[in-house]
Amino acid sequence: MTSLPGLAAASAWNRRGTLSLVALSIALATLLLLSFERVRLDVRDNFASAVSGTDLVVGARTGPIQLMLYAVFRLGGATNSIRMDSVRAVEQHRAVAWVVPLSLGDSHRGFPVLGTTTAYFERFRYGEQQPLVLAQGSPFSGDLDGLYGAVLGAEVAQRLGYQLGSSLVLAHGSGTLPGSEHADKPFTVVGILAPTGTPVDRTVHISLQALEAIHLDWSAGVPMKGLSIPAEQARKFDLEPKQVTAALVGLKGRAAVFNVQRFVNEYEGEPLMAVLPGVALDELWTVVGVGEKVLVALSGLVALVSLAGLVATVLAGLNERRRELAVLRAVGAGPRHVLWLLALEGLLVTLAGVMLGVLASAALIGLAGPLVQSAYGIALTLAAPNATQWLLLAGVLAAGVLASLVPGVRAYRLSLADGLAPRS
Amino acid sequence: MITLRDVRYAWPRAARDVLAIDALDIGAGETVFLHGPSGCGKSTLLSLLAGVLLPREGSVTLAGRCWSELPAAARDRHRADHVGYLFQQFNLLPWLPVIDNVLLGCRFSPARSARAAQRSGSPVAQARTLLQRVGLPQDAWARAARELSVGQQQRVAAARALIGAPEVVIADEPTSALDAALREGFMDVLLGECRAGGSTLVFVSHDERLAARFDRALSLPELNRAAREATA
Amino acid sequence: MNRRLILMMALALAAPLAPAQDKPAARPGHTEITWDELVPADWDPLKQFKDMNFGVLSDADPRAAAMLKKMREVWDNAPVNNQMDGRAIRIPGYIVPLEEGKNGMTEFLLVPYFGACIHSPPPPANQIIHVKPKSPAKGFKSMDKVWVDGTLRTLRSDTFMGVSSYRMEAVGIERYVEKPAK
Numbered sequence: 001m002t003s004l005p006g007l008a009a010a011s012a013w014n015r016r017g018t019l020s021l022v023a024l025s026i027a028l029a030t031l032l033l034l035s036f037e038r039v040r041l042d043v044r045d046n047f048a049s050a051v052s053g054t055d056l057v058v059g060a061r062t063g064p065i066q067l068m069l070y071a072v073f074r075l076g077g078a079t080n081s082i083r084m085d086s087v088r089a090v091e092q093h094r095a096v097a098w099v100v101p102l103s104l105g106d107s108h109r110g111f112p113v114l115g116t117t118t119a120y121f122e123r124f125r126y127g128e129q130q131p132l133v134l135a136q137g138s139p140f141s142g143d144l145d146g147l148y149g150a151v152l153g154a155e156v157a158q159r160l161g162y163q164l165g166s167s168l169v170l171a172h173g174s175g176t177l178p179g180s181e182h183a184d185k186p187f188t189v190v191g192i193l194a195p196t197g198t199p200v201d202r203t204v205h206i207s208l209q210a211l212e213a214i215h216l217d218w219s220a221g222v223p224m225k226g227l228s229i230p231a232e233q234a235r236k237f238d239l240e241p242k243q244v245t246a247a248l249v250g251l252k253g254r255a256a257v258f259n260v261q262r263f264v265n266e267y268e269g270e271p272l273m274a275v276l277p278g279v280a281l282d283e284l285w286t287v288v289g290v291g292e293k294v295l296v297a298l299s300g301l302v303a304l305v306s307l308a309g310l311v312a313t314v315l316a317g318l319n320e321r322r323r324e325l326a327v328l329r330a331v332g333a334g335p336r337h338v339l340w341l342l343a344l345e346g347l348l349v350t351l352a353g354v355m356l357g358v359l360a361s362a363a364l365i366g367l368a369g370p371l372v373q374s375a376y377g378i379a380l381t382l383a384a385p386n387a388t389q390w391l392l393l394a395g396v397l398a399a400g401v402l403a404s405l406v407p408g409v410r411a412y413r414l415s416l417a418d419g420l421a422p423r424s
Numbered sequence: 425m426i427t428l429r430d431v432r433y434a435w436p437r438a439a440r441d442v443l444a445i446d447a448l449d450i451g452a453g454e455t456v457f458l459h460g461p462s463g464c465g466k467s468t469l470l471s472l473l474a475g476v477l478l479p480r481e482g483s484v485t486l487a488g489r490c491w492s493e494l495p496a497a498a499r500d501r502h503r504a505d506h507v508g509y510l511f512q513q514f515n516l517l518p519w520l521p522v523i524d525n526v527l528l529g530c531r532f533s534p535a536r537s538a539r540a541a542q543r544s545g546s547p548v549a550q551a552r553t554l555l556q557r558v559g560l561p562q563d564a565w566a567r568a569a570r571e572l573s574v575g576q577q578q579r580v581a582a583a584r585a586l587i588g589a590p591e592v593v594i595a596d597e598p599t600s601a602l603d604a605a606l607r608e609g610f611m612d613v614l615l616g617e618c619r620a621g622g623s624t625l626v627f628v629s630h631d632e633r634l635a636a637r638f639d640r641a642l643s644l645p646e647l648n649r650a651a652r653e654a655t656a
Numbered sequence: 657m658n659r660r661l662i663l664m665m666a667l668a669l670a671a672p673l674a675p676a677q678d679k680p681a682a683r684p685g686h687t688e689i690t691w692d693e694l695v696p697a698d699w700d701p702l703k704q705f706k707d708m709n710f711g712v713l714s715d716a717d718p719r720a721a722a723m724l725k726k727m728r729e730v731w732d733n734a735p736v737n738n739q740m741d742g743r744a745i746r747i748p749g750y751i752v753p754l755e756e757g758k759n760g761m762t763e764f765l766l767v768p769y770f771g772a773c774i775h776s777p778p779p780p781a782n783q784i785i786h787v788k789p790k791s792p793a794k795g796f797k798s799m800d801k802v803w804v805d806g807t808l809r810t811l812r813s814d815t816f817m818g819v820s821s822y823r824m825e826a827v828g829i830e831r832y833v834e835k836p837a838k
Contacts, residue, residue, distance in 0.1 A: 003531075007517075007520075010517075010519055010520055010524075011517075011519065013519070014518075014519035045758050048756045048757065048758070049757065049758065052755060052757075053755070055754070127757065128757045128762070129755070253786075253811075253821060254754055254763070254765070254786050255765060255781070255784045255785075255786045255821045255822070256821075257752075257754075257765065258778030258779070258784070259778060261778070262778055276752065276753075276754075278752070278753030278754055278755070278756055278761075278764075278798065279752060279753060279798045281753075281756070282753065282797040282798035282799075283798070285797070323514040324517055324518075326511070326514075327511075327514070327515060327516065327517060327528075328517075328528075329476065329500075330474075330509035330511070330515075331504065331509070331528045331529055331531065331532055331584070332500050332501065332503045332504020332505070332507075332531075332532035332533055333500065333504075333532055334496060334497055334499075334500035335496075336497070337500075337532070419471050419476040419477055420467070420470070420471050420474065420476050420509065420511070420596075421467050421471065
């Protein structure tokens with residue numbers, strides 16, 4: 001015997017040509033809704049995990065979001081720099097436990113270069129207060145003997161195939177112009193970090209002194225003509241950093257954060273700004289949130305359009321099916337069975353579309369994930385749908401059923417009116 | 425088995441009745457031939473007999489229940505349980521396999537599937553038996569209905585109308601689309617099966633030559649007072 | 657007179673959170689308190705300014721700026737009310753996030769007024785609570801208004817600030833709902 005769902009399935013399969021187009025557009029809507037939600041969540045997770053255990057980020061008085069994006073996530077443009085002695089003054093504050101200065105600007109084959117102190121490897125935390133772990137080797141020594149030592153993030157080492165002892169040349173700025181390389185001062189890999197799932201993985205770490213050294217014979221972004229200081233001789237110069245991009249600050253007690261922040265904001269030596277990472281991130285999400293709402297609305301519209309297509313397709317085909325409906329009436333199906341039949345057909349098509357969309361979303365994340373990881377340092381997770389995503393899927397299905405009721409009701413009325421003698 | 429009393433039917437928004445029948449009785453197991461020219465209301469009468477349409481006055485009783493007393497869902501069930509219906513053509517769902525089309529006759533009636541199972545062990549077995557008896561080759565059983573010829577489709581339709589031994593089989597010009605050769609064969613099958621199962625058969629056609637094979641022949645224009653009054 | 661002034665100031669700070677609004681019930685064993693209870697009864701920050709007459713100074717006078725700075729220092733060194741140590745309390749406040757993981761917020765500061773890190777001067781030391789939720793709090797963000805239930809602790813050690821501060825392990829965090837104006 002053919003059950004009603006079986007009948008609906010056979011009926012839908014019979015018209016699979018046009019219905020598959022409808023299913024495809026539903027799949028597209030599902031793909032958009034699911035992928036967008038996944039990306040949104042993963043971006044937030046990644047950003048939230050990028051820095052932990054840091055009470056304040058100190059930088060030039062620009063904007064909190066800009067400072068966070070550049071200093072912590074290595075995204076966006078360079079902010080102004082701050083003087084190293086300002087950083088030292090902050091370090092002297094009685095409530096401050098440690099500072100880690102950061103200097104950005106150079107790159108290596110598309111990956112950002114970070115100049116910092118050895119305190120970075122001790123103090124920096126990510127995720128849930130997890131410290132940095134070296135998979136191989138050791139941090140750079142921070143003194144003049146190991147001047148040209150570099151520590152690579154996991155992604156850099158893996159993508160460029162570097163190991164301990166590999167040699168690399170850094171480039172000034174984003175490094176796309178020829179002649180912008182610090183070719184005379186190559187670095188050696190002395191350590192490779194374990195993967196963290198944060199922008200640390202994409203970063204090449206060197207000491208602040210080394211950063212000074214490679215810029216000794218440069219001025220305003222270009223090498224000075226006629227002046228060339230070989231790598232070994234650079235040690236003889238004063239390599240103490242004068243300027244840095246930002247500093248991570250840890251306090252002895254977290255409740256003192258407002259006081260230190262006010263101290264930094266009112267510092268008379270230089271226009272400085274201290275940012276609470278959590279607060280700055282929330283500001284970022286507020287700004288981003290507007291765009292997110294627009295994207296969600298657009299995805300919802302796509303879903304609506306595809307369901308309208310479903311309704312239109314089924315409605316258009318109803319006239320030809322009046323004889324089929326009469327056959328069903330003749331064997332004892334009531335008008336409500338006819339309604340159910342059409343509602344089930346619509347549900348099956350929507351279900352097919354949704355499942356296709358789920359698969360496509362997984363495929364998209366799986367394929368695009370590594371690309372996004374290496375370009376932005378954001379890890380996209382391939383996971384089962386979370387609560388919100390299930391809700392979205394259920395919403396699409398429910399909307400599909402509701403939409404199919406439209407031709408269902410029409411078929412109901414037709415079969416009532418036609419009885420056993422359809423007029424077509 | 426079927427009783428009509430003082431039945432009056434008019435199309436919605438029509439001024440005059442199209443059917444007016446004072447009395448009609450059809451007994452169980454009778455084969456009745458109903459004829460009349462095109463447009464005299466034969467299909468309308470069949471719809472009334474099958475409970476698809478309700479008279480505005482009077483009663484139509486089939487298998488002990490009056491259609492007007494039953495609510496819509498109950499009417500559909502009653503029809504599924506007691507009536508097998510045959511159209512002139514397009515009897516089958518074209519995309520459904522032949523055997524499933526036959527089984528449609530039982531799909532909406534647990535009573536009929538029970539009876540079919542009683543006869544042959546299971547509804548599917550009964551369907552196969554019927555398909556054999558109507559002369560449809562076995563290799564056609566799994567094919568989609570649209571792949572069959574018109575004659576074959578009508579035979580399948582007969583099997584569907586007969587599965588589960590409904591008390592009444594109503595046929596609305598089932599042979600009009602068949603040529604002479606097929607017509608005789610079809611009539612043999614239909615009448616044979618109805619008589620064997622004890623089903624009442626109400627057969628409508630404009631071709632009076634078929635009348636001889638039936639127990640009773642009725643002329644709708646004579647039966648229908650509304651028609652007589654209209655021409656009078 | 658000055659003490660009353662302080663209390664009034666503190667009350668004014670806590671006014672936006674006056675418990676006249678519609679609120680969910682406190683957890684059993686947690687008493688609802690207001691922010692001024694965190695200020696010890698004998699604290700008198702304006703003691704040293706008692707003899708000064710603010711009226712004679714103009715706003716641009718450098719002495720006014722110096723005095724403000726001094727007042728700020730006193731504010732920073734505000735002592736905690738040791739009688740509050742170990743009490744199970746329920747208190748409303750605004751969230752300043754410190755640590756956030758995948759499952760929610762794991763550390764935050766609770767302050768008595770909005771914008772405590774952006775616009776207004778920061779609250780005195782005894783008006784900040786360092787809260788660690790027992791399980792990560794999901795769905796809250798910077799400057800959300802919440803009720804927090806937990807056991808208050810005062811740090812007695814001689815810390816960076818020279819005085820103690822408040823800590824709390826929170827067992828419950830709920831969104832603060834405003835009663836609609838009638």
